[in-house]
């Protein structure tokens with residue numbers, strides 16, 4: 001290492017050392033002059049640290065410290081480097097013990113400032129950035145790391161410059177500004193080339209591999225990292241070896257080579273456990289958790305998340321594992337627990353520096369929120385979360401235009417998620433639309449069915465009513481109100497039909513008239529007369545065939561029309577009826593008779609045949625209570641002749 005080059009100011013200060021030392025030695029140790037250059041010693045310690053030989057580094061450092069402590073002047077001169085080297089040692093041993101490192105680093109910085117600006121000062125600054133970067137905003141870290149790079153280059157400290165460049169490259173990679181990372185990496189390679197150091201090359205390969213990983217060029221990453229892995233395995237340090245394993249695993253993970261990814265993560269975890277490096281063990285736990293979630297090995301994933309949560313130290317780590325837990329619960333459809341985990345993640349999310357909050361890792365929370373809402377079938381909320389994600393992504397893209405490749409990848413990721421979400425929204429909308437259509441169709445069907453049914457019912461009711469009414473009207477129009485028999489009009493109409501019907505040979509008319517009806521009315525009252533009229537009707541109906549027509553055609557005059565019946569047969573029937581009346585006891589124990597006139601014919605008018613029958617009735621009325629045939633009728637004559 002070439003970190004501790006004397007600076008010009010320090011050189012000026014050093015010019016006085018011999019005098020001071022001489023003065024001191026003259027006063028305290030008159031025989032011995034205490035002066036020694038410890039640069040090489042510190043450099044050796046740093047090599048041990050870089051190689052991971054921490055015990056050896058510790059012993060060597062303790063030896064230097066013991067020597068320096070003996071002399072105030074030496075302590076004044078070398079305490080800066082002593083504290084700085086101790087801070088490096090602490091960082092290599094336990095990077096998460098930030099406070100302890102910061103305290104020692106603080107001592108180093110004040111001592112180095114007291115002395116003079118040097119690459120050692122820049123080195124301390126870089127270590128401070130390493131410790132604090134995760135709590136700080138991207139921009140402020142980058143401003144300072146650029147200062148460190150400039151200082152290192154200014155003091156020709158190539159190794160420090162490369163260290164700072166690689167730190168800057170890794171840091172920008174982490175925030176997705178891949179093109180800037182490449183810039184830093186190229187400069188590191190330029191500076192490293194003439195140095196011809198396998199360790200520096202391995203470091204650069206690791207950083208380059210990191211970059212390729214971040215832009216999903218896994219093949220290249222794996223090739224580069226494999227070389228670095230071999231170097232660190234051979235030469236240490238262990239933490240770098242573990243880092244290579246983690247990056248390799250991430251690449252296999254990206255390639256969906258689950259077995260290789262898993263075994264590398266497990267190996268990294270194992271090494272980190274043995275080397276007591278919880279900050280790396282937590283990274284292995286994160287990788288394993290993600291791997292197991294993807295593989296749906298939920299029990300194993302849960303264990304890794306638990307390990308991570310137990311070890312989580314920084315807000316980012318706490319946030320990451322709360323987020324992972326949320327994902328776990330989401331994957332297992334335990335939505336209430338997922339919600340609680342998201343809330344916890346949000347608390348840690350708020351603690352993150354702005355740039356980390358807006359980095360891809362930080363934005364993950366909105367994806368989880370979106371997914372949770374989607375799982376709850378709340379498309380609007382899901383879309384809102386995804387939209388927030390998108391907005392933040394856009395902001396991020398705008399502020400880091402140079403990080404084009406990663407930004408593109410982020411955009412692609414966003415597109416993927418948005419598409420998925422859009423598909424979900426579309427599917428929901430489509431379902432809702434289909435449901436609405438189905439419901440509408442069903443409503444219409446029911447409506448049409450109901451309407452049709454109501455229409456059919458009311459129509460048939462209407463038809464029935466009309467028919468009934470028409471029938472009633474017809475009946476009323478055809479019926480005699482007092483007796484319920486057909487009236488004259490109906491009798492004429494039907495008789496005429498029969499008279500014209502070719503199938504019937506003859507139609508007979510029997511007209512009968514109650515004898516002395518006037519007397520009945522006069523003696524017993526009109527009502528009794530009415531009742532007798534009704535009794536006459538009932539008896540007439542009871543003593544005729546169903547096919548015969550019985551009508552009341554005048555006050556107490558009735559007509560029976562017998563289709564298909566000749567005069568003789570009709571006369572016989574009339575005679576029977578006459579006897580029925582003559583022997584019947586009517587209301588008020590009255591005895592009432594009737595006189596009958598019979599005639600028949602075919603294809604003649606109603607009037608004609610009626611007249612003939614009426615003439616016969618007239619004849620019957622001569623003696624009353626008898627049946628007469630119309631002698632003038634040719635048919636009747638024929639009948640008489642036959643007789």
Ligand SMILES: Nc1nc2c(ncn2[C@@H]2O[C@H](COP(=O)(O)OP(=O)(O)OP(=O)(O)O)[C@@H](O)[C@H]2O)c(=O)[nH]1
Nearest residue numbers: 513514515516517518519521526527529530555556
């Ligand atoms: N109670 C009642 N009487 C009626 C009705 N229509 C007609 N008459 C009566 O029937 C009687 C008919 O009398 P006439 O024509 O003299 O005949 P008659 O008394 O039966 O004598 P002959 O027919 O010669 O035997 C009249 O007194 C009418 O008022 C009716 O609907 N009810």
